[in-house]
Amino acid sequence: MIKISQLQYKLSGKAILEDIDLSLAEGEFVAIIGPNGAGKSTLVKLIMGLLELQEGRIEIDGLDQTEWLKNHSFGYLPQHEDYDRNFPASVLELVLMGLAGTLPLGARFKKNHRDQALNALNEIGLGHLASKRIGSLSGGEFQRVLLARAIVGQNRYLILDEPEASLDRPSVESFFALLKKLNSAGRTIITISHDLNILSEYCSFLVCLNRRLHCHNHTELVDAQIIHKTFGDSVRIIEKDY
Amino acid sequence: MLSYSFLVNALIGALLSGLSLAIFAPFVTLRKISYMGEALSHIAFAGIALALLTKLPLTLTTLIFVMLIALAIAALARKHKLQESNTISIFLSVSMALGVILISLSRNYSFDLASYLFGNVLLITTGELLGLAILAFLNLAFVLIFYKELFYLTYNAEMSRVFRIRINPVNRIFMLLLAANIVVNLKSAGIILVTAQLILPAVIAFNLASRLPRIIMLSVAVSLVSALLGFYLSFSVNLPTGATIVLCEAFLFFLTLGFKRRY
Incomplete structure (x- = not known):
């Protein structure tokens, strides 16, 4: 629990976050929503100790964050990662x-680490790209590889900052289906997103x-009024009967 | 030509200098801090001036001064989230200004600026060769032991911190060794060759290979071949050694451009 x-x-x-009291239970699939500049990325960076x-x-898990971070880390997928397309990395x-921090200083990766990384890639369906250079990937492929990096360490908490940003619509669906699968397998997912659907x-x-905080509750208890209050006039809510 | 012991020393010096700088060159180039080499060698100017004024041992004083500045650059950039390039520029200008004032205060008008710019590998002593050999060994050991941390530090320092990769101590040692490389190589190579040796071998290797371990090996190979070729040409045609080595590397760079790999 966080x-x-x-x-x-x-x-x-300038106040970015004010009076935040929040409990995130283990095993939840948490979404943080809000307009641009609402402090969403700041909140997750504070949670991760960045x-x-x-x-x-x-x-975190009953321990002060600093104490917890001495022996644990978060799986993290940034909204945008600065990298040089010519960087010589596969x-x-x-x-x-995603595993390097679990090894002692100066220790090398072993076969089991490579197998773990390959399994994470296979899990997201990109095992066949393992030996490719990162610069040769499309934006969507790169985002999925970053997800593989985020999940490879088997971290219990997985934090994602607008993962849908560089994905087309069908990819967003399959990406969230994959996150749901990871959530069902016991991982707590915390994602920032604008995609209310x-x-x-x-x-x-x-x-x-x-x-x-305008609300923190289970999704079925969050109504249109709360969404409106969070986003102000920038959102138009269309209600549909299914 | 090699029957003269000072020439043998000079050749060994050029090879050791090329080896130690070429090991670091790929990391310096990929981190886009290649100007750091140039900046630190200019910062060394203030260290030299300080040694002349205080009459302390020249190399040791300069080495300590440059190492402290290198650590200050890394710490300031990290603590105040300044761009490394801006932080380096601040220290560069301040050090140059400080150097000029200290030189004028020391009334040392015999200070040879040309040797500081271009170096002279022929004047290298056996003690300095030993220093270069130790440094080359330290560089090699450092890269071999901390390859994983250096790799991810070079890729993206912020994300390395997220994944709890211990890059801070490795970055500090990297900066200290870089400073030491510059100061120790300054007498034999001079600013211009030191800067070239921190860039050219790596960019040539990038043209030929796509994995970092191979790039490092190629960078070293290119540097050694250029040192040998430059040394031979400089004595055959009677040209300045350091400058000829740089031209050999530049020639190899243009030659390998055609082989540049696209990802």
């Missing part, structure tokens, strides 16, 4: 990055964020 208490975060004096806490407290080497289909818990 428990966030009284979290505040400011950047150059930004320093200013005020408030984060506990797809397999990129996926192995997809989220209503796959997610079990919704966090509506716009600097403050």
Whole structure:
């Protein structure tokens, strides 16, 4: 479980997050929604310890975040990854990055690590690209390889920042189906997304964020009014009867 | 030609210098900090001036000064999220200004700027050869032991931190060794050759190979071949050694452009 208490975060004096109290239970498929600039990426970066806490407290599995991070890490899929297309790395080497932190300083990858990386690639259906250079991949393929890197370490918590950003519609469906499969296998998924249609289909818990928390509850309990309050006038809700 | 011991020393010096810098060249080039080599060699100017003013041992004072600045660059860039290029530029200008003031204060008008720019491999001493050999060994050991961390640090430092890869100590050692390489090679190679040796062998290797271990090996091979060829040509046609080595590398770069691999 991830428990966030009284979290505040400011950047150059401007409040990015205010009074965040939130509990994310293990095994949930959590979606964080909100308009641009709502503090979604800041929140997940604070959870992962990539930004320093200013005020408030984060506990993971009953331990203070700093303590927890000494022995654990998150699986993470960034919205956008800066990389040089000419960088001399193979797809397999990129996926192995997800395991590199579990090895002691200076230790080398062994056959079992390579097998693990290949399994993660096979799981997302890209095993045949293992020896390709990363620069030869399409945007969608690269995003899926980053997912393989995020899942290879068997981390219990998987955090994704707008994974649908570089995928076309059919790929988004299959990508979320894959996430659901990982969730069913016991992983806690926390994803930032703008795609409310997809989220209503796959997610079990919704966090509506716009600097403050507007709601955090199971998806069936989140109504149009809350969504409207989170996004303000920027969203038009069309209700359909199925 | 090799019957003269000073020539043998010079050849060994050129080979060791090429070897140690070429091991680092692919990482420096891929991290896009190739100007760091040039900047640190300019920063060394302030270290030299400080040694002249305080009458402390020249190489040791310069080495400590440049290493401290290299660590400060890495720490400032990380702590204040500054771009490494901007941080390097700040220290470069400040060090050059400091160097000029210290030189003027030391009233040392015999300081030979040309030797600092171009170096002279023929003046290399046996002690300096030993220093170069130790440094080449340290570079090789460092890259072999910490290859995994260096690889991911070079790919993307921020993501390396997410996956808890221990890149910080490795980056500090990398910066210290880079600074040491520059200072130790400055006398024999000079700023211009040091900078060239940190870029050209790697970009030639990138034209020919697509995996990092092979790129490192090719970078070393290119550097050694250029050193041998440049050395031979410089004595056959009576040309400056360092400059001839650089021209040999430039020639190999254009020659291999046609083989450049596309991913």
